[in-house]
Amino acid sequence: MLTFEELGLKPEILKAILEIGFVEPTAIQQKTIPHLLNTKQDLIALAQTGSGKTAAFGLPVINQIDSDSKKTQSLVLCPTRELAIQIANDFNSYTKYSKKLDVVPVYGGASIETQIKALNKGVQIVVGTPGRVVDLIKRKKLKLEDIEWVVLDEADEMLNMGFKDDLDFILSHTPDQRQTLLFSATMSKEVLRISNNYMNKPEEISSGKRNQGADKVEHFYFVVNGRDKYLALKRIADINPDIYAIIFCRTKRETQEISDQLMADGYNADCLHGDLSQAQRDAVMGRYRKKNLQMLVATDVAARGLDVNEITHVINYNIPDDLETYTHRSGRTGRAGKAGISMAIIGPRDINKIKQLERILGKTFTKAEVPAGDAVIEKQLMAFIEKVKATEVEEKQIEPFINNIAAEFEDLSREDLIKKFVSLEFNKFLDYYKNSADLNQNAKAGRDRDSGRGERSDRGRKGGDFTKLFLNIGEKDNLNAGTLLGWINGLQSVPNGIEFGKIDVQRSFTFMEVESQHEQTILGALNVSEFDGRKVVAEPKMGGGPRTSNRSDRPDKKRGSGFKKRPNAGGDRKSGGRARVKAGSGGRRK
Template sequence: MHLFLNYYMNTFESLGLSQEILRAIEDMGFESPSEVQDKTIPILLEEPTDIVALAQTGTGKTAAFGFPLIQNIDLNSKKTQGLILSPTRELCLQITNELKNYSKYYKGLNTVAVYGGASITDQAKQIKRGAQVIVATPGRMKDMIRRQIIDISAIDICVLDEADEMLNMGFYEDIKEILSHSPSSKSTWLYSATMPKEVSQIAKKFMKSPVEITVGQKNVSTKNVSHEYYVVAGRDRYNGMKRLVDANPEIYSVIFCRTKRDTQKVAEQLIEDGYSASAIHGDLSQNQRDLVMKSFRNKQIQMLVATDVAARGIDVDDITHVINYQLPDEIETYTHRSGRTGRAGKEGTSMVIITKSEIRKIRQVERIIGQKFEEKKLPSGDEICKVQLFHLAKEMKETSINNEIDQYIGKLEEEFVDVSKEELIKKFFSVEFTRFHNYYKNAPKMAQPSESRSGGGDSYGDETRFFINIGEKDGFNWMSLKDFLKETLELGRDGVAKVDVKNTFSFFNVDNDHVEKVKATFEEFKLNNRHVNVEITKDNKSGGGGGRGRKKSKGGGGRRDGKSGGFKGKSKGGNKNVKSSFERRRRNR
């Protein structure tokens, strides 16, 4: 690759775009090209070429590849000439709608969205009618090629949008399979927010001396976003988030959780507490997801609680805050999250709620995004009440008067004839102020992050310690057991700590937020037809001390079935039988 240096052109006309596209741009109200559009469009219009464009979410990447793609389409041919691969259904639909807006003055140009969760028969009918451009998710696209519904053997352009996210989601093999059905003569345009090694590998394998355009710096967050973190005790994560929401009454935000389960739980709690919120995650049907996103875009929903995968289709310019209810397992994903706010030149704030043990992760994120976080204290109840009071006053001052009320003014004045102006103001604002005042007056005191937890089991700062009935006798050492637990629990590289392996049992720590996940995962868990038993320890010594208070079964360290035996293998280097069995399960998931 080589770096292409360009200069700023100030108008869309100067980029070499057709009159049809310029008319569409005028209709949409775009005034001037963004940096990524300014740098890439002239190159893509000049001659067939491969390109790698690195730019943050919200910088206008869809138009950057959409305009030149449309202009390169031969309207006299119905064959598929352009393919765009995107990671999610939402993003696929979003790109398709935007391309239709861009090409509104190109009569006869047909763009079709191909994605899972919708009728493959209906999509096949649209393809059959002629689709010069196909926008697809990798899974459904691979399926339609296999069924010989789609032919991409003669495409001229392939766009890989959000390439880093597609690879994070495990689509590498699917992309390889899809591209194997395309001609080597095509141009490949790769757009990505970050440049991990996997994206570089894609570029090397499937592209020919690509031009590289970097808007800003690789993997660096936009300067329009400020980054804050709040340290809380693990059990206070939700109440801490509520304080942040209450302290920002005009908040319009995306709240990120690690799992679908957490996403649904947080959204339900917010709704129960009277907030305008909804969840979006992979378990929702396509129709449900569409309805949620429509409500969010129309601002009928103030807070959207989302998983990282589901959020890939969120393209809203007015989001004021991103709240990281939990940090992502892969630190690089934070760049995508924070990119949901601070779009289209507006300011935004990314808030992170962490426990004390996660502060080290904040330092890792800082190195990746090239920006410092500001540590802040959660607002007090008094501060929140004050903010809410003056927000209400501002709303009242800016409210348009409904003159239909004139007929009742006389009667209203009679009602308050003995009430002074000061008393009337107090009474009026007390209606809303009292609700917040009473809540925070009676709210339970939030524990300091260093305070210990109660409620069964050990507390190691913000972690819980578990006993598990496998150990050295079963072929594990601390490293192989840690790897096994991380992948089984899907907790990421820092998700399991303080692994201590004994002869017939072991101990390990996880963040308090993951306690229920550990319990659920190992509830009926078997490994090589053997029950694996996991329990919260009652021993305060992190060094082990055995399964105090437990019955030992022969060779099992507390096995449920009471059978003796174990896995073959030596502790050094781990157990090959365990590893191969585990890898088979992982591949079949």
């Protein structure tokens, strides 16, 4: 195996990457770096996300940049602003000990005037998203006549996102003698078209087979009825206490709804989709990268170019219509040589899609069983016990209280103390999974589908009268079912134990159901409150009348199970889905 020293990089670059922690080149780096250092031939490199692509093209380009010239010599195009920023940061770290090189990321959602000022000072390398690069070219602020290297990073994703015309425009404004480097996870027809139209007899190298997923990703699928998909998702999360996952949904609406339900059910989750502002997106991604979120629910478009390491699971809530998209999804885990798991929750009719994926990827998908409640309970309990055992004790701080604590427990046996200790953390969780139903679609006929006490979304609860209320706040106030219930949960005048039913969030108003016996209490609390600075008006819906509704309990996730405390509530956004919360039963939503 070649070392970085043997690849021919400059000493100052070697010093920088050694400090970063680079030990030996990855497979794609071993093949790409010598080619780019020794020839001007165009290059197509097929490699998965997380294989070291940025260094594969970045190190040899930086090695050859003329730092004495302020002309733009290299242009790197990528699908998202997050990836553009990441690449620019990586380039800056590679040049830490080199003569000053200016690297400027340009992307939408940020001030174009600030980016123009940076370009006017003269920069050797520009990293950008296609839309913003086109804008800067048309304004004559980004000049490409001296470009020597054009890098198309994640070319297949840029084309899938609809940047075909932008790429054509940009490449048509670059010199014919440039060296074009195309990096892609898959070789689609559109990628081939770009190659045929804008590249000159490119060399093709690969760190794996075409359209093949990461080697260290295991693929599983679960077959359930459509109505049980969300319940299956929760069990998958519960059986993996240390999960750090991306959950892919098909639409923005579904993404928001699943995220709302997870948060309301106590899971440490949030969403990423096209309706979020850039500030909201940045906030979510900041929390996810810091692992303050364990589950990110996202659409394919919103997750394009997402660069996060150590993701343990990719969960396909829906199999993508374009089966090649599955390759991109699964490539979010199993990165940088680490193992990963890709899962799909499917219905019986989707089994043929799984067979197609096996043929496309050349990999075997394992049919897995949605775990039974008993298995989940055991896994969560043991994970909690392991965390307790690993907890560091500050002897000096706790020593003054030991005698009093021991006196309080002196009447309890060791066994009783353990039972109380575990019950304090897990009573509601244990109750939720007691006699839980088998969610697997192939379970024996005639089983009791309603035996899962907390799992049916519309069965298993004692009947009660509900009254529908009208609220003057809605989606335009950044409201959804989860935020509404979290806000109500934080009102001091709302007592514990009140249950809510169906919630329907519309553009400028909301309908919600509350137990009839607590109607006046809730109306009184809401009508003296403000939501995000707006005076709330709540009143009974005319002609709505009380309703009898059945609903079951949901698990109250505890910190011991690996999730942060959230309000015990759930619901759909604008879908008429049901939501239930015992007010005051959980912490406020962050």
